[in-house]
Amino acid sequence: MGYRYELRFSGSGGQGMITAGIIIAEAAAIYDGKKAVQSQSYGPESRGGASRAEVIISDEDVDYPKATSIDAMLALTQEACTRYSKDIKKDGVLLIDSDEVKKIPTGEFKIYSFPIISTARDVMGKEIVANIISLGLITEITRIVSHEAIEKAVLARVPAAFLDLNKKALHMGFEKGATLSPI
Amino acid sequence: MANQKKRFMQGNEACTEGAFYAGCRFYAGYPITPSTEVMEICGTRLPKVGGVFIQMEDEIASICAIVGASLGGLKAMTATSGPGFSLMQEGLGFACMTEVPCVIVNVMRSGPSTGFPTGPSQSDVMQAKWGTHGDHPAIVLSPASVEEIFHETVRAFNLSEIYRTPVILLYDEIIGHMREAITIPEPGAVEVINRVAPNCPPNEYKPYDNKLGDIAPLASYGDGYRFHVTGLYHAADGFPTNNTKMIEDAARRLLRKVDDNKERIWKNEEYFLDDAEIGIFAYGVSARSAKFAVRELRKKGIKAGLLRPITIWPFPDAAVEEMSKRVKAIIVPEMNLGQIVYEVERAAKGRCDVKGIFRVDTEPIRPIQIMDCITGAVLALSEAKNGAKPPVSTMTEMMVERDMIDG
Numbered sequence: 007m008g009y010r011y012e013l014r015f016s017g018s019g020g021q022g023m024i025t026a027g028i029i030i031a032e033a034a035a036i037y038d039g040k041k042a043v044q045s046q047s048y049g050p051e052s053r054g055g056a057s058r059a060e061v062i063i064s065d066e067d068v069d070y071p072k073a074t075s076i077d078a079m080l081a082l083t084q085e086a087c088t089r090y091s092k093d094i095k096k097d098g099v100l101l102i103d104s105d106e107v108k109k110i111p112t113g114e115f116k117i118y119s120f121p122i123i124s125t126a127r128d129v130m131g132k133e134i135v136a137n138i139i140s141l142g143l144i145t146e147i148t149r150i151v152s153h154e155a156i157e158k159a160v161l162a163r164v165p166a167a168f169l170d171l172n173k174k175a176l177h178m179g180f181e182k183g184a185t186l187s188p189i
Numbered sequence: 190m191a192n193q194k195k196r197f198m199q200g201n202e203a204c205t206e207g208a209f210y211a212g213c214r215f216y217a218g219y220p221i222t223p224s225t226e227v228m229e230i231c232g233t234r235l236p237k238v239g240g241v242f243i244q245m246e247d248e249i250a251s252i253c254a255i256v257g258a259s260l261g262g263l264k265a266m267t268a269t270s271g272p273g274f275s276l277m278q279e280g281l282g283f284a285c286m287t288e289v290p291c292v293i294v295n296v297m298r299s300g301p302s303t304g305f306p307t308g309p310s311q312s313d314v315m316q317a318k319w320g321t322h323g324d325h326p327a328i329v330l331s332p333a334s335v336e337e338i339f340h341e342t343v344r345a346f347n348l349s350e351i352y353r354t355p356v357i358l359l360y361d362e363i364i365g366h367m368r369e370a371i372t373i374p375e376p377g378a379v380e381v382i383n384r385v386a387p388n389c390p391p392n393e394y395k396p397y398d399n400k401l402g403d404i405a406p407l408a409s410y411g412d413g414y415r416f417h418v419t420g421l422y423h424a425a426d427g428f429p430t431n432n433t434k435m436i437e438d439a440a441r442r443l444l445r446k447v448d449d450n451k452e453r454i455w456k457n458e459e460y461f462l463d464d465a466e467i468g469i470f471a472y473g474v475s476a477r478s479a480k481f482a483v484r485e486l487r488k489k490g491i492k493a494g495l496l497r498p499i500t501i502w503p504f505p506d507a508a509v510e511e512m513s514k515r516v517k518a519i520i521v522p523e524m525n526l527g528q529i530v531y532e533v534e535r536a537a538k539g540r541c542d543v544k545g546i547f548r549v550d551t552e553p554i555r556p557i558q559i560m561d562c563i564t565g566a567v568l569a570l571s572e573a574k575n576g577a578k579p580p581v582s583t584m585t586e587m588m589v590e591r592d593m594i595d596g
Contacts, residue, residue: 069480
């Protein structure tokens with residue numbers, strides 16, 4: 007029987023949560039040779055409003071495309087964390103932005119906290135790479151896709167002018183992820 | 190397949206790939222969530238292959254434009270969602286009546302009216318059959334994966350060319366926006382069918398001459414053939430008639446085109462159905478949920494199985510009839526308040542219980558809901574066997590536990 011690994015990326019519209027979902031799914035399906043499905047849920051706004059992307063990774067065909075019992079979840083906003091963290095499974099992973107999420111949910115899952123958005127803005131110089139830093143962190147913490155696959159997938163999806171920036175952001179995520187332990 | 194590499198793409202993108210593969214060279218439409226990607230990609234890519242893309246003033250104009258383009262000899266498509274599909278009904282009937290091949294994509298969102306634009310739904314499944322007035326043929330395909338959208342789009346064009354009738358591709362927002370890996374087949378690997386052109390001189394051509402069969406060859410405007418096209422009942426030459434015999438013959442022939450060929454048009458997937466005691470009839474994203482439920486129930490020793498219609502109209506009566514003879518109950522999960530479940534009940538003819546699971550809060554039907562419903566049905570059946578209780582009544586709507594999400 008195959009495995010089923012469920013990821014949820016959540017934040018507000020415009021934070022690149024759907025892009026992050028696409029990239030990690032592509033890393034799994036195209037570069038790691040696994041099966042993956044990415045789906046999304048969003049409001050009518052193009053900016054703001056709660057946004058979430060879900061990715062199911064497996065070694066066999068994925069039937070139900072939405073999360074049922076989440077292995078790993080990212081929350082970049084308090085609203086997303088509060089609304090979407092209830093489906094995380096026992097011993098699952100929740101990664102939160104430490105500046106944004108102050109009301110930390112309780113549950114039998116591991117919570118990792120990192121100032122993702124402020125690192126993107128203040129260290130990398132572009133808030134927009136918060137989702138790529140997140141991908142580095144999630145990859146390092148969960149190892150659900152290989153580092154090579156996620157790097158190829160990131161570089162294949164981002165605009166040519168920003169390859170270096172995104173590569174740096176991803177590697178920042180890898181490095182910081184290696185130093186994090188559950189709170 | 191050397192140069193065809195595996196790509197990760199959205200259902201709506203796979204629809205355009207299928208259309209281009211089938212030779213679609215004309216798109217007219219009006220953008221609407223959740224179908225807009227189909228239009229955007231056609232707008233970018235069609236002009237590069239010598240095709241035509243037009244953004245029309247509305248959906249009424251869009252369907253009229255594709256009918257006109259098809260009469261001009263091009264394979265033509267439009268894509269929309271519920272509100273636009275409602276506007277297209279008159280044009281759809283016109284295409285049925287005038288027997289003009291074309292493909293209409295409806296990516297279902299929550300309705301009625303403008304409803305909830307970004308929320309998925311399966312509530313246009315009866316409209317796809319009965320939306321336009323009068324008896325008319327309907328071919329409606331309901332793919333459930335990115336790869337299947339590609340193949341069913343090609344098949345939609347093929348069926349439309351073979352039977353000279355509009356074909357509707359019907360899928361929900363989740364299937365349309367979901368991304369999966371797909372390898373687009375090499376040209377020639379999947380059959381592409383083109384319409385039969387007349388082989389008589391233009392002055393002898395009659396666009397509805399059915400002496401040789403129910404489907405007459407279709408000439409293209411611009412190739413020297415002049416003919417009349419009208420939504421009124423018409424004679425073989427295309428001009429209106431009030432001959433009662435001709436009207437009846439034409440009405441019956443329109444339906445016969447699909448009815449006599451339904452074995453060729455039907456397409457189903459069966460999943461663990463051979464020895465199933467409880468059957469599920471589900472399409473689109475609900476079928477994916479059902480597959481998950483079947484797998485989990487089998488682990489618990491419950492013999493559940495799935496019949497998934499890929500052609501949803503003409504309705505797969507024969508497959509449902511066959512299933513109803515073997516199972517004790519059929520569960521029909523759909524993202525509406527009860528539509529195709531009545532067709533299943535009709536085809537099952539009382540041979541087994543038929544029970545719907547309906548959901549309209551813009552979240553998909555979860556596997557657990559189907560599992561709970563089936564576990565309940567199994568329990569009720571065993572109690573009935575022991576004389577404890579009468580069997581579960583048909584058509585009981587499952588009370589849906591609201592998701593924790595947004596709850």
